[in-house]
Amino acid sequence: MIITYTHADGLYVNMTNRCSNACDFCVRSHGDTIYGNLWLDREPTVEEIKESIFSRDLSAFSEIVFCGYGEPTVRLSDMLEIARCIREKTDISIRVNTNGHSDLIAGRSTAKDFAGLFDVVSISLNTSDPEIYNEMCLPKYEGAHKALIDFAASVKNYVPRVVLSVVDTTISPEDIEKCRKIAENIGVEFRLREYI
Numbered sequence: 001m002i003i004t005y006t007h008a009d010g011l012y013v014n015m016t017n018r019c020s021n022a023c024d025f026c027v028r029s030h031g032d033t034i035y036g037n038l039w040l041d042r043e044p045t046v047e048e049i050k051e052s053i054f055s056r057d058l059s060a061f062s063e064i065v066f067c068g069y070g071e072p073t074v075r076l077s078d079m080l081e082i083a084r085c086i087r088e089k090t091d092i093s094i095r096v097n098t099n100g101h102s103d104l105i106a107g108r109s110t111a112k113d114f115a116g117l118f119d120v121v122s123i124s125l126n127t128s129d130p131e132i133y134n135e136m137c138l139p140k141y142e143g144a145h146k147a148l149i150d151f152a153a154s155v156k157n158y159v160p161r162v163v164l165s166v167v168d169t170t171i172s173p174e175d176i177e178k179c180r181k182i183a184e185n186i187g188v189e190f191r192l193r194e195y196i
Helices: 048-052 070-087 104-105 130-137 144-155 173-186
Strands: 002-005 010-013 064-065 093-098 121-122 159-166 189-193
Touching: 002 048, 010 048, 010 070, 048 064, 064 070, 064 130, 070 093, 070 104, 104 144, 121 144, 144 189, 159 173, 173 189
Parallel strands: 010 064, 064 093, 093 121, 121 159, 159 189
Antiparallel strands: 002 010
8 A cells, every 4th residue: 555655856645545526637547557556445544644754764855745546635634633743843845736625525614724734735726617627527516616716815825835737738728828817816826737
C-alpha cells in the first residue's frame, strides 16, 4: 500500500481513494503506470501516514503535497492533524491539491482551518462553465462549481498562495482565458496544467 510517493522534488501523501468528483480525465482512471498503484486496500491511519512521512529524509524535498487517488479534504480533520505535526517538526512547504469541495464535504465553512498550516492550496477549476463542470467532473454535490470558486476566494485570506488550475487539453483556449479571468477576479493565481 503506497501512502507516500515522490514526484519531482515533492513528497506526496495518498490518504484516501474517496472523491466527491468522478472526472473523466483523472489520472486514476487511466492506469497505474505514472505514480505506481495508489489504490489503497484501506485508508491508512493518521499514525501510519505520519510514520510514512517521517521515515523519509524530508531535507530531500521542497514540499509535502496532500494528493493521491482521492480528495484529501474528505479526511479534513486527519489532514489538518498531520499538517500540524509536520509544522511542529519542520518548516517544509505544505500544499494540498484539492477539488475545492471542502465546504460541501464538511457542511460548513472550512477556510480558516487551513490557516498557519498550508503554504499553498491548489484547486482544480477545470472549466469556467458550471454545466460543463457537471458533465466533465460528475460532482456528488449540487452547486459544486460555484462552491469551489467561493472556497478559493475565502481560503486566500488564510493561506499565502491559492491557485486555480485547469488542464490544457480538456477545454478550449477560449475557456482557458475565461478561467484565467475567474482567478484574476477573485485575486488568486491561475495555472495551466499539462495533461498527464
